[in-house]
C-alpha cells in the first residue's frame with residue numbers, strides 16, 4: 182500500500198474488482214472531499230504575508246475585488262404559493278373584472294379565487310407609481326430632459342388643478358359621509374359642522390342613532406342575502422346608498438337585491454319603469470305586502486330558493502331585510518309567512534331590535550329596525566314625507582302643508598278631501614303660503630273641525646293631512662327617469678288597448 186502502483190497490485194491479488202478511483206495514502210488519505218473543501222476554506226480565508234509580516238495578498242473575504250455573486254432564484258422560497266404567468270394573470274383579470282361587478286352573476290367559492298389580483302393597488306394608492314402616465318421617461322430623465330423634477334400631478338394648468346382638487350374634495354366628503362354612517366354616528370361631521378342639522382328638531386334624527394346602526398350591522402353581518410326594501414312612491418329617496426356601498430366594499434360576497442314595496446300605491450307603469458331603472462344596479466322585484474292579497478310573493482320566494490340552492494353546501498341561509506322606517510319590512514315578512522309574526526304598524530320605529538324568523542327549513546329571515554342614513558341634502562319636509570318620523574311629535578305641522586301642496590297634484594287633493602278653490606300658487610309661487618292656510622281652512626270648515634270662536638283647528642287638520650300622505654291616501658309618486666317612464670307608459674298603454682279590444686270582441 183502507499184503508492185498507486187502498489188495499491189493496484191494489491192487489488193489484483195485479492196480479486197478486488199471495484200471500478201472506483203484508487204485512493205492512495207498521501208496528504209488527504211483520511212479526509213473525504215467534503216472535509217478537504219471545508220479545510221481549504223479556512224486556508225483561503227487567511228491573508229498571504231511576506232517574511233516581514235506585511236500582507237501581500239488579502240484574504241478572500243477582505244479583498245475589495247470579490248467576484249460578483251449571484252444567487253439563483255428558486256420558486257420554493259415563496260412557500261405555499263402558486264406562480265402563474267403574466268398572460269394567465271391578464272386573462273384572469275379580464276374574465277373576472279366584468280363578473281365581479283355584475284350583481285346578476287354569482288361567484289361561488291370566492292375565497293378560493295385570488296380576488297386581490299383584480300385590483301392593481303399600486304396604481305391607485307401611490308401617485309408616484311403614476312409618474313410615467315403623466316410624463317414620459319425621456320421628458321423628465323433622459324438626455325433630452327426638459328424638467329428638473331418629474332411632475333406628479335396630471336394638471337397642466339390652474340383650471341385643471343382646480344377641477345382635480347374639487348373632485349378629490351368630493352371623494353373625501355363622500356368617504357367621510359360613509360365613515361360617519363359606519364358606526365361613527367356620535368361624532369360625525371354632519372353633527373359637528375352643519376348648523377342646519379343642529380337646528381333640526383330631535384325627532385328628525387330618528388333612525389340615525391348608534392343603537393339602530395348597531396342593529397343594522399348585526400343584520401348585515403348575519404345575512405347571506407340582504408334585501409333592501411324601497412318605497413315604490415319614492416325609491417331613490419328611501420335608498421340607503423351608503424349602506425349599499427358598505428356592503429359592496431366590505432362584504433362583496435353577500436347578495437344584495439331591491440324590493441320595491443307598496444306597488445299598489447303607484448300606477449303599474451311607474452312601478453315597471455322603476456323596476457327597469459333599478460334593475461341596472463341590482464336585481465329588483467315589485468311587491469305589495471298583504472297577507473290576503475299580495476303581489477310578487479311567488480317571485481320573491483323563488484329567488485330566495487335559488488339563493489339557498491346556490492349555497493347548498495350550507496345548512497341554512499339568512500335573509501336580512503333592511504331599509505328606511507315604515508317601508509314595510511315587517512309586512513313583507515308577515516306576507517311571506519302568511520301570518521303575523523312581526524309587529525306591524527303605520528308608524529315608523531315599530532321594529533326596535535333585530536329578530537330571527539324561520540321561513541323554511543333552509544331559509545331564515547331577519548327583520549331589522551328602519552335606518553335613515555344622515556344626509557346634508559335632505560330637508561325636514563323630505564324626511565317627514567318619507568314617513569320616517571311620527572307626525573304626532575312634529576311641532577307646528579302646518580308649516581309643511583305648502584310643501585305638500587307643491588308635491589301633490591291639485592285634482593288628487595280635491596278628490597281626496599272634496600274641497601276646492603285654494604290660491605293658485607302654480608301660477609304665482611308667492612301665493613304658496615296663502616294656499617296652505619286656505620287649504621287647511623277649507624278642510625276644517627268641510628269637516629267641521631273648528632276651535633272656540635270658529636277658528637279652524639290648523640294643527641289637527643295638518644296632522645291628519647300628513648298622516649294621510651304617509652299612509653298613501655293621497656296619490657303621489659316620484660316620476661321615474663324619463664327614458665324608462667316613456668317606454669313603460671307606451672307598453673302599458675298598448676297593453677290596455679289590447680285588453681280593451683279583446684274584451685270588446
Ligand SMILES: Nc1nc2c(ncn2[C@@H]2O[C@H](COP(=O)(O)OP(=O)(O)OP(=O)(O)O)[C@@H](O)[C@H]2O)c(=O)[nH]1
Pocket residue numbers: 442443444445446468469470471505506507508509510511512513524525526527528529530531532533549550551653
Ligand atoms: N298600501 C300598502 N301599505 C303597506 C305595504 N306594506 C306595508 N304597508 C304599510 O306600511 C306600514 C308600515 O309597515 P311595517 O311593516 O311596520 O314597516 P317597517 O318597515 O317594518 O317599519 P319599522 O318597524 O319602522 O322599521 C304599515 O301600516 C303597513 O300596513 C304595501 O305593500 N302596501
